[in-house]
Amino acid sequence: MRVGVVGLGYVGLITALVLAEKEHVVVGVDVDQGKVEELRCNRSPFYEPGVEDLLAKNRVTYTTDYSALGEVDLAFIAVSTPTVGGKIYLDHVFSAAKSLGEVLRREAVVVVKSTVVPGTARKVGEVSGRRVVSNPEFLREGNAINDTLHPDRVVVGSSDREAGDRVERLWEFTGSPVVRTSLEEAELVKYASNSFLAVKVSFINEMANLCEALPDCDVEVVARVMGMDRRIAPYFLKAGLGFGGSCFPKDTLAISNFARERGEDLRLVEAAIQVNQLRPTRAVESLREMMGGLTGRRICILGVAFKPETDDTRESVALRVIQTLRGEGAEVVVYDPRARTREARQVDSRDQCIREAEAVVIATEWGEFRGIEDSLRGKFVYDGRRVLDPSRMDRRYFRAVGLSRSGSTSGQG
Numbered sequence: 001m002r003v004g005v006v007g008l009g010y011v012g013l014i015t016a017l018v019l020a021e022k023e024h025v026v027v028g029v030d031v032d033q034g035k036v037e038e039l040r041c042n043r044s045p046f047y048e049p050g051v052e053d054l055l056a057k058n059r060v061t062y063t064t065d066y067s068a069l070g071e072v073d074l075a076f077i078a079v080s081t082p083t084v085g086g087k088i089y090l091d092h093v094f095s096a097a098k099s100l101g102e103v104l105r106r107e108a109v110v111v112v113k114s115t116v117v118p119g120t121a122r123k124v125g126e127v128s129g130r131r132v133v134s135n136p137e138f139l140r141e142g143n144a145i146n147d148t149l150h151p152d153r154v155v156v157g158s159s160d161r162e163a164g165d166r167v168e169r170l171w172e173f174t175g176s177p178v179v180r181t182s183l184e185e186a187e188l189v190k191y192a193s194n195s196f197l198a199v200k201v202s203f204i205n206e207m208a209n210l211c212e213a214l215p216d217c218d219v220e221v222v223a224r225v226m227g228m229d230r231r232i233a234p235y236f237l238k239a240g241l242g243f244g245g246s247c248f249p250k251d252t253l254a255i256s257n258f259a260r261e262r263g264e265d266l267r268l269v270e271a272a273i274q275v276n277q278l279r280p281t282r283a284v285e286s287l288r289e290m291m292g293g294l295t296g297r298r299i300c301i302l303g304v305a306f307k308p309e310t311d312d313t314r315e316s317v318a319l320r321v322i323q324t325l326r327g328e329g330a331e332v333v334v335y336d337p338r339a340r341t342r343e344a345r346q347v348d349s350r351d352q353c354i355r356e357a358e359a360v361v362i363a364t365e366w367g368e369f370r371g372i373e374d375s376l377r378g379k380f381v382y383d384g385r386r387v388l389d390p391s392r393m394d395r396r397y398f399r400a401v402g403l404s405r406s407g408s409t410s411g412q413g
């Protein structure tokens, strides 16, 4: 098929690259001239495993000019949908819809891939004057290509059967189950899924808090045993500093405000947001208690990306930990294998970061932060992502999320 993709951010670019890999003719449009030029030179705007290889094959046409979409059968809208003042900001979506209405053939289909509140795709249909399909994306950063090639499910929401069939055919190569829904159901599935996962993370983080107050208790053990129940499943039960990134914080806020405007309170989702907001403060308090004060102390933060295998720091909890520590007068030095930040002085090696500081906080679970117990000897340590083996740490100088503050926890598990 001839496919257009508007918005070459994470979701748009990966969609474009994967569809081109599957022999479709793909044109990618973005308003950012700089980004388009970089892409033409096969340079990725972000770090994501496998993207450079796909870019090097150079199969997608990149442009800022919508008129290049005149011949496409399908045009994806994959522009960003930020949350501004707690509400979803949809201007990019509607301006893309308007531009598409000016250039697309009459029988072309507009496919909304951006995460949008229910009712948006229907309006996109009105603004563009074309048939519309909602096809939400469930890819994770760090695993984006694989998730696009092998999604757990493909959701095709539409009131026009032939338009839905066309999108279904496009993703046939995945071999994944396809679920046909209404437009609104497809839009809500996306928020319900992200919100549920966020609730799961906040739930285990509250259990972690309780573990810390009990003797001989480790949330890792609790989570592992919970996850053995197939109804619960082991995923998204990793306690830590909380969820960040470009999706969970934004989407939970957007859907709870959207629901409230319709007279429905999403109490569980709101609670998940609140629990998450307290994570960095809690970590800093724990560190302060252990060190007996933070003013003038030098602290190394290992990891600023919101999770490993990405250079993305959007809504990263690590950044909030850094800001809080600096607010308390601590001096912060950071290291991350990929991500960059201006929030604190950054050094190029993990060992230098540890050497320079009196205390170490592990804020992102990069592989290279595992097995470093010996090099942390003599430092105060806060393991915010549970990568260290507590049995190899001196418990007088060590705290970890979800691990008893007192007692004889062996740490095995």
Ligand code: UGA
Residues within 6 Å of the ligand: 115, 137, 138, 139, 140, 141, 142, 194, 197, 201, 235, 236, 237, 238, 239, 240, 241, 242, 243, 244, 245, 246, 247, 248, 306, 307
């Ligand atoms: C998330 C969803 O997982 C994707 O399905 C969805 O498509 C995407 O949002 C989106 O809406 O675009 P992503 O933001 O890439 O993907 O990252 P996740 O792997 O879901 O992690 C989100 C945050 O939760 C991270 O900060 C991670 O550290 C944290 N997390 C995750 C935990 O603290 N514990 C866990 O057990 C799992």
